[in-house]
Amino acid sequence: MRNRQILLKPDEIPRQWYNILADIKMNPPLGPDGKPISPDQLAPVFPMNLIEQEVSTKRWIDIPEEILDVLSIWHPTPLVRAYNLEKALDTPARIYFKNESVSPPGSHKPNTAVPQAYYNKVFGIKRITTETGAGQWGSALSFACCHYGLECKVFMVRISFDQKPYRKSMMAAWGGNCVPSPSMETKAGRDALELDPDTPGTLGIAISEAIEAAVADESGLTRYSLGSVLNHVMLHQTIIGLEAKRQLEKVNEYPDIVIGCAGGGSNFAGLAFPFAYDKIHGKKIEIYPVEPAGCPTLTKAPFVYDHGDTAKYTPLLPMYSLGHTFVPPPVHSGGLRYHGMAPTVSQLVDEGIFEARSVTQGNTYAAGVLAARTEGIIPAPETCHALALVVEEAKKAKEEGKEKVILFNWSGHGLLDLGAYEAYFAGNIKDIELSEQDLHGSEKVYADYPKPQHLKSRP
Amino acid sequence: MRNRQILLKPDEIPRQWYNILADIKMNPPLGPDGKPISPDQLAPVFPMNLIEQEVSTKRWIDIPEEILDVLSIWHPTPLVRAYNLEKALDTPARIYFKNESVSPPGSHKPNTAVPQAYYNKVFGIKRITTETGAGQWGSALSFACCHYGLECKVFMVRISFDQKPYRKSMMAAWGGNCVPSPSMETKAGRDALELDPDTPGTLGIAISEAIEAAVADESGLTRYSLGSVLNHVMLHQTIIGLEAKRQLEKVNEYPDIVIGCAGGGSNFAGLAFPFAYDKIHGKKIEIYPVEPAGCPTLTKAPFVYDHGDTAKYTPLLPMYSLGHTFVPPPVHSGGLRYHGMAPTVSQLVDEGIFEARSVTQGNTYAAGVLAARTEGIIPAPETCHALALVVEEAKKAKEEGKEKVILFNWSGHGLLDLGAYEAYFAGNIKDIELSEQDLHGSEKVYADYPKPQHLKSRP
Numbered sequence: 027m028r029n030r031q032i033l034l035k036p037d038e039i040p041r042q043w044y045n046i047l048a049d050i051k052m053n054p055p056l057g058p059d060g061k062p063i064s065p066d067q068l069a070p071v072f073p074m075n076l077i078e079q080e081v082s083t084k085r086w087i088d089i090p091e092e093i094l095d096v097l098s099i100w101h102p103t104p105l106v107r108a109y110n111l112e113k114a115l116d117t118p119a120r121i122y123f124k125n126e127s128v129s130p131p132g133s134h135k136p137n138t139a140v141p142q143a144y145y146n147k148v149f150g151i152k153r154i155t156t157e158t159g160a161g162q163w164g165s166a167l168s169f170a171c172c173h174y175g176l177e178c179k180v181f182m183v184r185i186s187f188d189q190k191p192y193r194k195s196m197m198a199a200w201g202g203n204c205v206p207s208p209s210m211e212t213k214a215g216r217d218a219l220e221l222d223p224d225t226p227g228t229l230g231i232a233i234s235e236a237i238e239a240a241v242a243d244e245s246g247l248t249r250y251s252l253g254s255v256l257n258h259v260m261l262h263q264t265i266i267g268l269e270a271k272r273q274l275e276k277v278n279e280y281p282d283i284v285i286g287c288a289g290g291g292s293n294f295a296g297l298a299f300p301f302a303y304d305k306i307h308g309k310k311i312e313i314y315p316v317e318p319a320g321c322p323t324l325t326k327a328p329f330v331y332d333h334g335d336t337a338k339y340t341p342l343l344p345m346y347s348l349g350h351t352f353v354p355p356p357v358h359s360g361g362l363r364y365h366g367m368a369p370t371v372s373q374l375v376d377e378g379i380f381e382a383r384s385v386t387q388g389n390t391y392a393a394g395v396l397a398a399r400t401e402g403i404i405p406a407p408e409t410c411h412a413l414a415l416v417v418e419e420a421k422k423a424k425e426e427g428k429e430k431v432i433l434f435n436w437s438g439h440g441l442l443d444l445g446a447y448e449a450y451f452a453g454n455i456k457d458i459e460l461s462e463q464d465l466h467g468s469e470k471v472y473a474d475y476p477k478p479q480h481l482k483s484r485p
Numbered sequence: 486m487r488n489r490q491i492l493l494k495p496d497e498i499p500r501q502w503y504n505i506l507a508d509i510k511m512n513p514p515l516g517p518d519g520k521p522i523s524p525d526q527l528a529p530v531f532p533m534n535l536i537e538q539e540v541s542t543k544r545w546i547d548i549p550e551e552i553l554d555v556l557s558i559w560h561p562t563p564l565v566r567a568y569n570l571e572k573a574l575d576t577p578a579r580i581y582f583k584n585e586s587v588s589p590p591g592s593h594k595p596n597t598a599v600p601q602a603y604y605n606k607v608f609g610i611k612r613i614t615t616e617t618g619a620g621q622w623g624s625a626l627s628f629a630c631c632h633y634g635l636e637c638k639v640f641m642v643r644i645s646f647d648q649k650p651y652r653k654s655m656m657a658a659w660g661g662n663c664v665p666s667p668s669m670e671t672k673a674g675r676d677a678l679e680l681d682p683d684t685p686g687t688l689g690i691a692i693s694e695a696i697e698a699a700v701a702d703e704s705g706l707t708r709y710s711l712g713s714v715l716n717h718v719m720l721h722q723t724i725i726g727l728e729a730k731r732q733l734e735k736v737n738e739y740p741d742i743v744i745g746c747a748g749g750g751s752n753f754a755g756l757a758f759p760f761a762y763d764k765i766h767g768k769k770i771e772i773y774p775v776e777p778a779g780c781p782t783l784t785k786a787p788f789v790y791d792h793g794d795t796a797k798y799t800p801l802l803p804m805y806s807l808g809h810t811f812v813p814p815p816v817h818s819g820g821l822r823y824h825g826m827a828p829t830v831s832q833l834v835d836e837g838i839f840e841a842r843s844v845t846q847g848n849t850y851a852a853g854v855l856a857a858r859t860e861g862i863i864p865a866p867e868t869c870h871a872l873a874l875v876v877e878e879a880k881k882a883k884e885e886g887k888e889k890v891i892l893f894n895w896s897g898h899g900l901l902d903l904g905a906y907e908a909y910f911a912g913n914i915k916d917i918e919l920s921e922q923d924l925h926g927s928e929k930v931y932a933d934y935p936k937p938q939h940l941k942s943r944p
Contacts, residue, residue, distance in 0.1 A: 031495055098487075169861060194907075201858060442900060447657065
């Protein structure tokens with residue numbers, strides 16, 4: 027019997043997160059006045075302990091015991107050698123995946139939801155608001171909040187809310203309260219509905235609603251939480267890559283290729299940053315964020331300063347952006363429909379440490395079904411994007427006759443996204459690919475903003 | 486940080502199943518003539534290698550490498566110390582659960598689906614038919630069949646098919662073909678629809694349909710597969726209890742109480758049989774199968790000979806039975822709506838090794854939500870029944886001030902059953918409890934059959 031699961035012992039869980047801000051140079055976030063924002067300006071939105079983490083440049087940050095205690099419900103997660111997938115592809119590549127689908131909410135998202143809830147609790151906060159796309163993040167934050175006795179309010183992008191009715195019940199099971207966005211509960215929501223009563227919603231609008239709902243609480247006991255994009259989110263997710271590295275060491279492997287799907291960037295960054303550290307320091311390794319051709323932030327949009335949300339409540343962030351008013355087509359991978367990208371991921375794409383790729387929907391589900399029938403787990407639609415590139419690279423390795431080691435992140439399972447598989451089997455999944463022409467004009471929304479510098483991280 | 490997950494290494498997976506037929510006396514299954522059936526009579530329905538396993542009295546049966554290779558996708562499964570649940574209940578009891586929800590289909594069912602598919606494959610079979618209640622079994626068999634290149638056809642009880650639309654897509658993701666039962670594809674189905682076009686369906690009818698569909702294939706390359714009840718199914722499930730025993734040994738524990746929900750009996754037996762062995766041989770231990778008060782097979786029905794299916798295609802089995810025509814009320818735990826019970830489980834209830842308990846629906850979901858909010862995993866409605874008794878016993882331990890060790894089986898997650906949770910939160914879950922009067926008359930269907938003897942297993 028082959029050992030397909032490479033496990034760490036419970037006490038081998040990482041005790042520190044890796045902070046990539048120690049190793050790269052970043053353009054600062056800018057306030058409404060065009061000047062770098064100060065931590066104080068973020069205080070109405072986030073608790074100060076998380077703001078400190080957001081701006082920290084310390085390379086290693088300790089994980090508090092109270093967080094490890096909750097993470098240990100599902101961590102360390104397995105690293106899996108995908109023998110069956112390799113065999114089906116008849117590839118000389120050795121394929122490994124980090125199985126983040128084993129968390130109770132079914133994805134990598136609780137890796138940061140738990141610390142965020144904890145730090146809010148420690149800061150005296152009673153209630154957290156957030157947005158969610160596909161529902162993975164809202165579920166994760168509901169799960170995390172119930173461990174620390176916090177209330178959780180989730181604004182869910184309407185198209186996903188309608189496609190995935192079970193998500194609301196899932197959040198309710200953990201005590202979370204989920205409403206479709208745009209809602210009538212906020213000005214941002216009401217404005218969006220006035221503009222288009224039939225809008226499928228966007229993450230940008232939902233973020234605006236959640237921020238507004240947090241800041242509007244005059245008791246001062248509500249804060250907002252974001253499931254991706256921000257530095258501290260990427261930081262918390264590095265537990266994925268840190269574990270994966272140790273697990274690969276146990277079988278004397280190091281990846282030639284690292285792959286993760288990228289919407290806001292967090293599951294990709296979580297796996298990739300510890301390897302990006304190696305690449306910044308001279309190691310040869312290919313690292314690919316993968317996005318849908320229907321929302322091609324990294325592959326078709328420029329590196330600019332733009333807002334993270336539609337109502338422009340957030341600071342200007344240095345990132346690849348399709349424009350904060352961009353409404354992506356209704357692709358089924360709700361987690362990959364964001365107009366922007368984490369500034370840290372954007373920075374490393376801009377300087378060539380990461381090479382962005384895009385895939386079309388049909389290919390992603392074909393790869394997802396192949397993965398389900400070989401490795402067993404039905405992948406989330408988001409994960410299917412990573413899988414599509416894994417299949418492509420494994421075939422390339424076969425053509426080249428090279429024994430490459432491919433590592434990817436199985437970011438979540440698709441058990442609450444089976445409607446998307448139903449659409450695929452029924453032939454109703456279209457290959458949406460946005461052209462330069464489709465995107466023409468979307469750059470207008472940030473045309474007058476400052477431009478980020480092209481910085482270099484190499485030491 | 487406390488080690489909440491007690492893990493076995495990949496190579497500590499059990500290499501043999503425990504066969505309880507070596508340690509108990511059984512009333513034989515009877516044919517239409519009232520005489521014990523011979524293995525040959527089952528040959529049109531099951532492959533001969535599984536029939537041999539069904540009647541074997543060898544205590545330990547080797548698990549083939551080809552089966553271990555697929556089981557290793559999710560086995561060994563974690564044993565978890567439920568620290569958070571203990572704390573919420575403020576109990577001196579130490580609560581452990583075997584987490585069978587980690588399999589790709591989300592329950593313990595693939596523990597037997599994989600061996601059954603394998604033995605069918607080895608015997609030259611190309612296609613397997615089966616029934617499913619809540620959908621856990623149909624999903625598991627679809628998953629198993631795709632690993633061995635077999636076709637899989639699933640008849641799903643209509644009420645569950647309608648309540649859980651994602652199940653069909655889940656089976657399709659693994660290549661399975663699922664239709665609601667009763668269907669027009671079989672005589673058994675057509676008869677049931679003629680009797681009541683609006684029937685919610687029953688497992689009994691679905692079993693009849695699946696057997697008929699298997700036997701009707703003139704090529705001889707189709708067989709039927711049952712996900713519970715039969716001896717070889719219980720045998721395959723003992724991997725649960727065998728692993729749990731080793732895991733408890735690692736932390737120097739032995740349970741005072743073992744709990745599992747029981748529909749056909751397989752997840753309960755899987756956990757309980759290795760401990761039943763100890764009890765038969767003199768160990769003091771309480772072992773409780775738990776069933777819904779709305780389908781009280783073990784707690785309200787007698788130990789009789791009855792058919793396993795509505796159309797009387799199966800032999801007469803010695804078991805607790807509500808009658809093969811019994812239509813249980815539409816409780817949400819579809820996996821616990823069976824009229825009968827595994828003969829091995831029935832035998833051990835009859836002689837007092839197991840003590841059957843029942844719980845009402847409201848209590849089960851209350852326990853399920855408490856479990857979700859403490860231990861993280863949203864339990865399947867079936868598992869909620871085990872949890873309801875765990876809560877009861879943990880409170881009793883508190884009242885008595887006793888440090889009892891409670892072990893139970895977290896048989897599956899409820900991510901495809903969230904509709905039931907939605908109903909619970911909306912106040913639409915009724916406490917259905919069937920009285921002797923409600924059940925009056927159901928015994929007529931087996932009144933003229935032979936009666937099983939009351940046997941004793943003690944060595």
